[in-house]
Amino acid sequence: MAAQLTTTPLQQSLIQLQRVMLDADDRVHADKIEQLLHKLNSEPLAVAFCGHFSAGKSTMVNRLCGAELLPSSPIPTSANLVTIRSGEAEAQVRRHTTGYGSIVHSVPLEQLESYCKNGEDIEAVEIHYPVPLLGERMMFLDTPGIDSTDDAHKLATESALHLADVVFYVMDYNHVQSEVNFEFTKQLQDWGKPLYLIVNQIDKHSEDELRFEDYIKSVEEAFAGWNIHPNGILFTSLRDLSHMHNDWERLVWLLEELKTKGEQLRMFSMERSAAHLIGEHGKLLESRNIGLKQRLLLEVGNLSEAKAEMKAVEKAEFQLNELAQQPSQMGQRWKREMSLILDNANLTPASTRELAEAYLESRKPGFKTGLFFASGKTASEKERRENAFYQDVLKQVTANVDWHMRDWLRKSSEEASVAYEDYLTLLDEARDEVTVAKLADLIQTGASFTSEYTMTYSRKLSDDMKGVYRKAGMEILEHLIRHTEDHVEAELKAERLRLDSLRTQLEAYQRLHDLEKREQAYVKTLLDDNRLHPTPSMNVLTLPDLGLFMKKAQQTGADSWKEAVTGGTQAAPVDFTVAADTGIADRTDDATDQTQIRERLDETVQKLNRAGELIDGITSMGSLARSMREKSAQLRDNRFTIALFGAFSAGKSSFANALVGERVLPVSPNPTTAAINKIVPPVVGFPHGTAKVKLKTREAVLDDVRFSLETLGYQASDTQDWLRTIARLTPDRLTPRGKPHYAFLKAVERGWQAAEKQLGMELRTETLPDFEAYVALEEQSCFVEWIELHYDCALTRQGIVLVDTPGADSINARHTGVAFNYIKNADAILFVTYYNHAFSQADREFLLQLGRVKESFELDKMFFIVNAADLAASQEELTGVVTHVKDNLLQYGIRKPRIFPLSSKLGVQAKTADDESLISRSGLSAFERAFYAFAFGELASLAVGAAEAEIRRGATRLGQWLDDARIGDDARQSKLAALSEARAGGERLLAELSGRSRERELRQEVGELLHYVKQRAVFRFGGFYNAAFNPASLQDDGRDRKQALRASWKELSRSISYDLSQEVLATTLRIENFLNREAEGLYTEFARLLEQQMEGFHAEPYAPQAFATPAVEESLPDSPDVEKVLLEHFRNAKQFFEGAGKERLKAELETILMSMLDAFTERHQLLLMDAYHGQLQRTIASLAEQQLREWNEYAQGMQESLEMKLDLPDILSRHRELIALSKPL
Structure with a gap:
C-alpha cells in the first residue's frame, strides 16, 4: 500500500477501512480509500465544478485559469474527470487497461480536447498550467454534465465527488428549476460537504419581464422547497462581465478565501468521503446477496406485499378479536354520532327563546290584549303566538336534528348494509311528535312565567324534542347492530382462512428481513468503529461570509478573464410533447387507428341493423328490436361535441384553427364581445363555407x-x-x-x-369574409348570440362539432347557464390557457366551477391546453409552466389532469403546409393522439360494448325460448301455469312500485345542498368585498363618489351573483346524479322483484336518464337600502381605508347580503323542487312502463314457446345468426 503507518486517527481509520474492504473483495472502494490516503498526505484543496453540460461550466473553469484548457461547446464536452493544478504546462491522461489498473502517459496540451471527450477509454485527465489563483494550495476538478445520457459521464462525475472538498454546482439561467438540478444538488448536500450554487448566463435575464430581485427570490425558494440549503448562491455572466448583477468578482474572492481554510476543509471532506464510501461498500455487499433475496422473494411474492403480509400476520389475532367486537364498536360509534348530533343541536336559539317568551306570556292567567272586544283579540293573539312559536320550533328541529338524523340513518344503514327506508318511519314518527299540544304540555303548572322560567322551559323543550329522536335512534340502533352481528360472523370464518394462508409465507419473509438487518448492522458497525457519522453538522466549519464581500477589482489569475466572451451556447429545441406523453403510438398511426375504430363502429351499426331485422318480426321482442334500432341510429349519426373554454388571450380560436387544419376562425380583437362560434359539418341547405348567425x-x-x-x-x-x-x-x-x-x-x-x-333574427352568410365580420368586428359581434359555420374538413367529417365559447373574461361569461350547458353536455371539455400568464382571475373562477362538477361526470372528459408553448426558452422552463398549471388545477380539486403544452400557431402552419415533422414539434399531434384515443377509443368502446350486449340479450332470450319448446308436456303445462300466475303478480308489483314517491328524499337533498351553497357564499363574502371596495377603485381623485361607490357595490353583487349561480348550477348536477341514483335504485328493485317472479327474465340494463336543468338566477335583486348605507359609511378614502369605515360598511352589507341569500335559497328551493320532482316521478313511471312492456313481451314469448306456437327451425336459424353477431369484433 502507498500509505505509510501513522498515528493520525483519520489515517488509522482509512487504513482499517481499506483492509476491511479488501477482505470483502471490494477493490473498487478500497482503491478510493487509497486515493483518500494519498490526498491526506499530499493533496491540496480540491474544488469540484459540477452542473449542466450547457451551463458554461468548462468555460468558467477556463476563465478562472486564464487559459482555454478545457473544450467548451453547446454540446456535452468533458466525458471524464479533469484535474487542473498550477505548475509547468503539461498534461497527463490515465487510460483504462483490459485488466486491472491503468496506464498514465503525457500528451501535448493542444491535443487534450479529444482525450477530455473520450469517457470510454480515458479514466482521468490531469492538467498542469501556471494558474495564480490555484497556487500550490488548491486544484480544480471539472466533471461531466450531470444531465448527460452518456453512462461514462455519470460514472466520471460520481467517481470524483469523494475527492472534492468543496463543490460548485453550475446551472444555466433558464434551467435552474429543473428536477435534475434539485435531485443532484440534494445528493451533493447529502455528502455533507460545502456546496455553492452558481446561476450562470444571467445575461439572458430581461428586467422588463421580471425583476432580478424576484428571480433571486424564486431561486432561493425553489431550492428551499426541496430542503436544499447551499452555503451560498452566486449569479454570473461570462458573456457580459459588466452586468450589474454579476458575481464574478465575488466568486474569485470566495475561492481565495476558501484556499486559506484549505486544511480544515480537507479534513472535514475526507471524513465525509469515508462515511459515504462505507455506505457504498455496504450497497456492493448487499448486491452480492441478490440471488438469495430473489429466491426468498419468490416464496413470499414481492417485497411490498411481504411487508404488508407480515404486518397482517402480526395483527391478525387482534384483528379477529376486533372483527368480533365490530358490531358492538359500530353500535357505540353510531350511538356517539347520534349523541353528537343531538347534543350539539341548538333547538332554542335567541330568536326561538323570544318566541317562547311571547308564547308563555300569552299563557299567563289574565292575559289579554286590547280594550274593546278583548276576548276575541286575546284568543287571536294567543293563536298567533302559538303558531309562530310552533312553526319556529318545527323549523329548528327539522334543520338541526331531523335532517342530520336522516343523514345519520342513511350512512349507518349503508355501513350495516341494510335499506335505510325500512327505518324512516321511526324518524317520521319522531317528527310527528313535534306538535302544538306538546308545547302546552311542557308548561309547568303554576309557573311564574319570568325570563328565568323561559330559559327553563326552553331547556325542557329542547331536551324533550331530543329525547323523542334519541328514543327512535336507539330503536334503529338495535336493528342495525343485530344485522351487523350476522354479517360479521360470516366474515370471521373467511378471515381465519386468510390468516392460515398468510402464516405460510411469514417464515420466508422473516429470513429476508433478518438478512437485511445484518446488512444494515454491518455498515453501522463500520461507521461507529471509525467514529464517523453519516450526516454530520457543518457547523464545525467556518466558511467565508459572502455578505462581507465588497466589489472591487480583483487581480487574481490572468487578466484575460476580464475580456468579453465570444460565441455562446444555444438552448436545445424545446420538445412540447414531453409533458404530454400519453404512451400512444406516433401520429403516423393515428389515421389508421381512427379508420379502424370508424370501421368498427360501422360494422357494429350493420350488426345491430341485422340483429334488429332478425327479431323484428317476432311480436314479443318488439322492445328489444326498437332498442337495437335506436342504438344503431345513435352510432350511425354520432355527433361528438368539443367545447373550448379559456380567457380571450389564450388563443382558443387559434387552437380551433389548428384542430381544423385551416385558418377558419378569425382572432377577435375584442375580448368583451366574443359569441359562441360553432364549426359543424355541412348539411342540406347549408353547404361548405356557409354560416347561420343568430342575433341576440x-x-x-x-x-x-x-x-x-x-x-x-x-x-x-x-x-x-x-x-x-x-x-x-x-x-x-x-x-x-x-x-x-x-x-x-x-x-x-x-x-x-x-x-x-x-x-332576434337568424341570418345566413355565404362566404367566409362575411362570417368573419360577425366574429371579429366589434360593432357586429357584440349583437351575436351564436354562429354555426358549416365547414367540410377532416374534423367535421368524423362527426365532431367544435364549439368556441366566449372567453372567461368576456362580458358574456356572466351568462353562466350557457357555459354550464356546454360543461354538462359536451363530450369533451378543452380548457386553453396561455403560456405566459396561466391563470387569470376569470380562469380561476371557471376552474373552480370545473372542480365543483368534475366528480359528477362518469368519465374524465377534460383536457387542458397550455398554448403558445413555442415561447418556452427551455425544456425546464416549459416543464415548470406545466407543473405550475398542474398545481393550480389541484387547488381547484382537479386531480390527475391531462395537460398538453403546444403551439397552435405552429400547428396551423404545419397542417396548412402538410408538414408532419412540424405538426409533431408543435405538440398538436401529442394532444390529438390522446384526444382521439378518448373520443374514438374510450367512448366508442362503451357504445360498441353496449350494442354487443344488446345483441347477446336477444340471443339469450331466443335460446331460452328454444329450451322451453323442447321440454316435456308435463313440465310445459307446469311452466304455463306458473307463467300465468307470475304475469299477474309482476303486473301488480309494477303497478305498486311505479307509484312510489321520492318527494321527501328529494326535498331533503335540495334543502341540504342549498344550505351549503349559502354557507360557501358567506365564506367567500370577505374576499369579494375586499376586491370590490379597494383603494384603486375608491380614490379621492375627483371622480363622482356616488358613482364610484355604486360601481363597487355592483362589482360585489356581480361577484356574489356569479358565484351563487355557479354553485346552484353545480348543485343541479348533484341533484340530477341523486335523481339517477334514486331512479336506478328503484329500477334495480323492479328488475330484482320481476326476476324473482319469472325465471330467466333479465331487464335491460339501466341507462342514466337525462334531466332538463332549470334556468337559475344570474343576478341578485338590488336592495333599496344599499345606496344609503354606502354613503353613510364612506366620507373619503382616508377615513374609509385607514379608519373604521371599511369594516363598518362590511358588517352592514353582510347583514343585507344574509337577507338576500335567505330569499335566494328559498326561491331556488321552490324552483328546483318544481323542476325536478315532476321529472323524477315521470322518470319512475316511464321506467316502470318500460319494464312492464319488456316483462309482458318476455312472458308472451315464453308462453308461445311453451304452447309450441313458434316456428322452431326459423327461431333456431335466427338464434344461430344472433350468436354469431354477438361475438366481439
Missing part, C-alpha cells in the same frame, strides 16, 4: 347594456337614455374591471343603428 334579442342586448352601465356606476331608463349615456363615456379614470364594459358599450353605440331591426 332586443331584450338580451338591453340587458347586457344595462349590466355594463351599472358595472361602471351608471343608470339608464330607456334606449335613448342609455345611448346618450354611452356617448358621454370617456376611457379616462376607468378601473381595469371597467375597461371591457366600456369597449362593449362603445361597440354597441357604433353598431346599434345597423343591427336594431335585425335583432
Whole structure:
C-alpha cells in the first residue's frame, strides 16, 4: 500500500477501512480509500465544478485559469474527470487497461480536447498550467454534465465527488428549476460537504419581464422547497462581465478565501468521503446477496406485499378479536354520532327563546290584549303566538336534528348494509311528535312565567324534542347492530382462512428481513468503529461570509478573464410533447387507428341493423328490436361535441384553427364581445363555407347594456337614455374591471343603428369574409348570440362539432347557464390557457366551477391546453409552466389532469403546409393522439360494448325460448301455469312500485345542498368585498363618489351573483346524479322483484336518464337600502381605508347580503323542487312502463314457446345468426 503507518486517527481509520474492504473483495472502494490516503498526505484543496453540460461550466473553469484548457461547446464536452493544478504546462491522461489498473502517459496540451471527450477509454485527465489563483494550495476538478445520457459521464462525475472538498454546482439561467438540478444538488448536500450554487448566463435575464430581485427570490425558494440549503448562491455572466448583477468578482474572492481554510476543509471532506464510501461498500455487499433475496422473494411474492403480509400476520389475532367486537364498536360509534348530533343541536336559539317568551306570556292567567272586544283579540293573539312559536320550533328541529338524523340513518344503514327506508318511519314518527299540544304540555303548572322560567322551559323543550329522536335512534340502533352481528360472523370464518394462508409465507419473509438487518448492522458497525457519522453538522466549519464581500477589482489569475466572451451556447429545441406523453403510438398511426375504430363502429351499426331485422318480426321482442334500432341510429349519426373554454388571450380560436387544419376562425380583437362560434359539418341547405348567425334579442342586448352601465356606476331608463349615456363615456379614470364594459358599450353605440331591426333574427352568410365580420368586428359581434359555420374538413367529417365559447373574461361569461350547458353536455371539455400568464382571475373562477362538477361526470372528459408553448426558452422552463398549471388545477380539486403544452400557431402552419415533422414539434399531434384515443377509443368502446350486449340479450332470450319448446308436456303445462300466475303478480308489483314517491328524499337533498351553497357564499363574502371596495377603485381623485361607490357595490353583487349561480348550477348536477341514483335504485328493485317472479327474465340494463336543468338566477335583486348605507359609511378614502369605515360598511352589507341569500335559497328551493320532482316521478313511471312492456313481451314469448306456437327451425336459424353477431369484433 502507498500509505505509510501513522498515528493520525483519520489515517488509522482509512487504513482499517481499506483492509476491511479488501477482505470483502471490494477493490473498487478500497482503491478510493487509497486515493483518500494519498490526498491526506499530499493533496491540496480540491474544488469540484459540477452542473449542466450547457451551463458554461468548462468555460468558467477556463476563465478562472486564464487559459482555454478545457473544450467548451453547446454540446456535452468533458466525458471524464479533469484535474487542473498550477505548475509547468503539461498534461497527463490515465487510460483504462483490459485488466486491472491503468496506464498514465503525457500528451501535448493542444491535443487534450479529444482525450477530455473520450469517457470510454480515458479514466482521468490531469492538467498542469501556471494558474495564480490555484497556487500550490488548491486544484480544480471539472466533471461531466450531470444531465448527460452518456453512462461514462455519470460514472466520471460520481467517481470524483469523494475527492472534492468543496463543490460548485453550475446551472444555466433558464434551467435552474429543473428536477435534475434539485435531485443532484440534494445528493451533493447529502455528502455533507460545502456546496455553492452558481446561476450562470444571467445575461439572458430581461428586467422588463421580471425583476432580478424576484428571480433571486424564486431561486432561493425553489431550492428551499426541496430542503436544499447551499452555503451560498452566486449569479454570473461570462458573456457580459459588466452586468450589474454579476458575481464574478465575488466568486474569485470566495475561492481565495476558501484556499486559506484549505486544511480544515480537507479534513472535514475526507471524513465525509469515508462515511459515504462505507455506505457504498455496504450497497456492493448487499448486491452480492441478490440471488438469495430473489429466491426468498419468490416464496413470499414481492417485497411490498411481504411487508404488508407480515404486518397482517402480526395483527391478525387482534384483528379477529376486533372483527368480533365490530358490531358492538359500530353500535357505540353510531350511538356517539347520534349523541353528537343531538347534543350539539341548538333547538332554542335567541330568536326561538323570544318566541317562547311571547308564547308563555300569552299563557299567563289574565292575559289579554286590547280594550274593546278583548276576548276575541286575546284568543287571536294567543293563536298567533302559538303558531309562530310552533312553526319556529318545527323549523329548528327539522334543520338541526331531523335532517342530520336522516343523514345519520342513511350512512349507518349503508355501513350495516341494510335499506335505510325500512327505518324512516321511526324518524317520521319522531317528527310527528313535534306538535302544538306538546308545547302546552311542557308548561309547568303554576309557573311564574319570568325570563328565568323561559330559559327553563326552553331547556325542557329542547331536551324533550331530543329525547323523542334519541328514543327512535336507539330503536334503529338495535336493528342495525343485530344485522351487523350476522354479517360479521360470516366474515370471521373467511378471515381465519386468510390468516392460515398468510402464516405460510411469514417464515420466508422473516429470513429476508433478518438478512437485511445484518446488512444494515454491518455498515453501522463500520461507521461507529471509525467514529464517523453519516450526516454530520457543518457547523464545525467556518466558511467565508459572502455578505462581507465588497466589489472591487480583483487581480487574481490572468487578466484575460476580464475580456468579453465570444460565441455562446444555444438552448436545445424545446420538445412540447414531453409533458404530454400519453404512451400512444406516433401520429403516423393515428389515421389508421381512427379508420379502424370508424370501421368498427360501422360494422357494429350493420350488426345491430341485422340483429334488429332478425327479431323484428317476432311480436314479443318488439322492445328489444326498437332498442337495437335506436342504438344503431345513435352510432350511425354520432355527433361528438368539443367545447373550448379559456380567457380571450389564450388563443382558443387559434387552437380551433389548428384542430381544423385551416385558418377558419378569425382572432377577435375584442375580448368583451366574443359569441359562441360553432364549426359543424355541412348539411342540406347549408353547404361548405356557409354560416347561420343568430342575433341576440332586443331584450338580451338591453340587458347586457344595462349590466355594463351599472358595472361602471351608471343608470339608464330607456334606449335613448342609455345611448346618450354611452356617448358621454370617456376611457379616462376607468378601473381595469371597467375597461371591457366600456369597449362593449362603445361597440354597441357604433353598431346599434345597423343591427336594431335585425335583432332576434337568424341570418345566413355565404362566404367566409362575411362570417368573419360577425366574429371579429366589434360593432357586429357584440349583437351575436351564436354562429354555426358549416365547414367540410377532416374534423367535421368524423362527426365532431367544435364549439368556441366566449372567453372567461368576456362580458358574456356572466351568462353562466350557457357555459354550464356546454360543461354538462359536451363530450369533451378543452380548457386553453396561455403560456405566459396561466391563470387569470376569470380562469380561476371557471376552474373552480370545473372542480365543483368534475366528480359528477362518469368519465374524465377534460383536457387542458397550455398554448403558445413555442415561447418556452427551455425544456425546464416549459416543464415548470406545466407543473405550475398542474398545481393550480389541484387547488381547484382537479386531480390527475391531462395537460398538453403546444403551439397552435405552429400547428396551423404545419397542417396548412402538410408538414408532419412540424405538426409533431408543435405538440398538436401529442394532444390529438390522446384526444382521439378518448373520443374514438374510450367512448366508442362503451357504445360498441353496449350494442354487443344488446345483441347477446336477444340471443339469450331466443335460446331460452328454444329450451322451453323442447321440454316435456308435463313440465310445459307446469311452466304455463306458473307463467300465468307470475304475469299477474309482476303486473301488480309494477303497478305498486311505479307509484312510489321520492318527494321527501328529494326535498331533503335540495334543502341540504342549498344550505351549503349559502354557507360557501358567506365564506367567500370577505374576499369579494375586499376586491370590490379597494383603494384603486375608491380614490379621492375627483371622480363622482356616488358613482364610484355604486360601481363597487355592483362589482360585489356581480361577484356574489356569479358565484351563487355557479354553485346552484353545480348543485343541479348533484341533484340530477341523486335523481339517477334514486331512479336506478328503484329500477334495480323492479328488475330484482320481476326476476324473482319469472325465471330467466333479465331487464335491460339501466341507462342514466337525462334531466332538463332549470334556468337559475344570474343576478341578485338590488336592495333599496344599499345606496344609503354606502354613503353613510364612506366620507373619503382616508377615513374609509385607514379608519373604521371599511369594516363598518362590511358588517352592514353582510347583514343585507344574509337577507338576500335567505330569499335566494328559498326561491331556488321552490324552483328546483318544481323542476325536478315532476321529472323524477315521470322518470319512475316511464321506467316502470318500460319494464312492464319488456316483462309482458318476455312472458308472451315464453308462453308461445311453451304452447309450441313458434316456428322452431326459423327461431333456431335466427338464434344461430344472433350468436354469431354477438361475438366481439
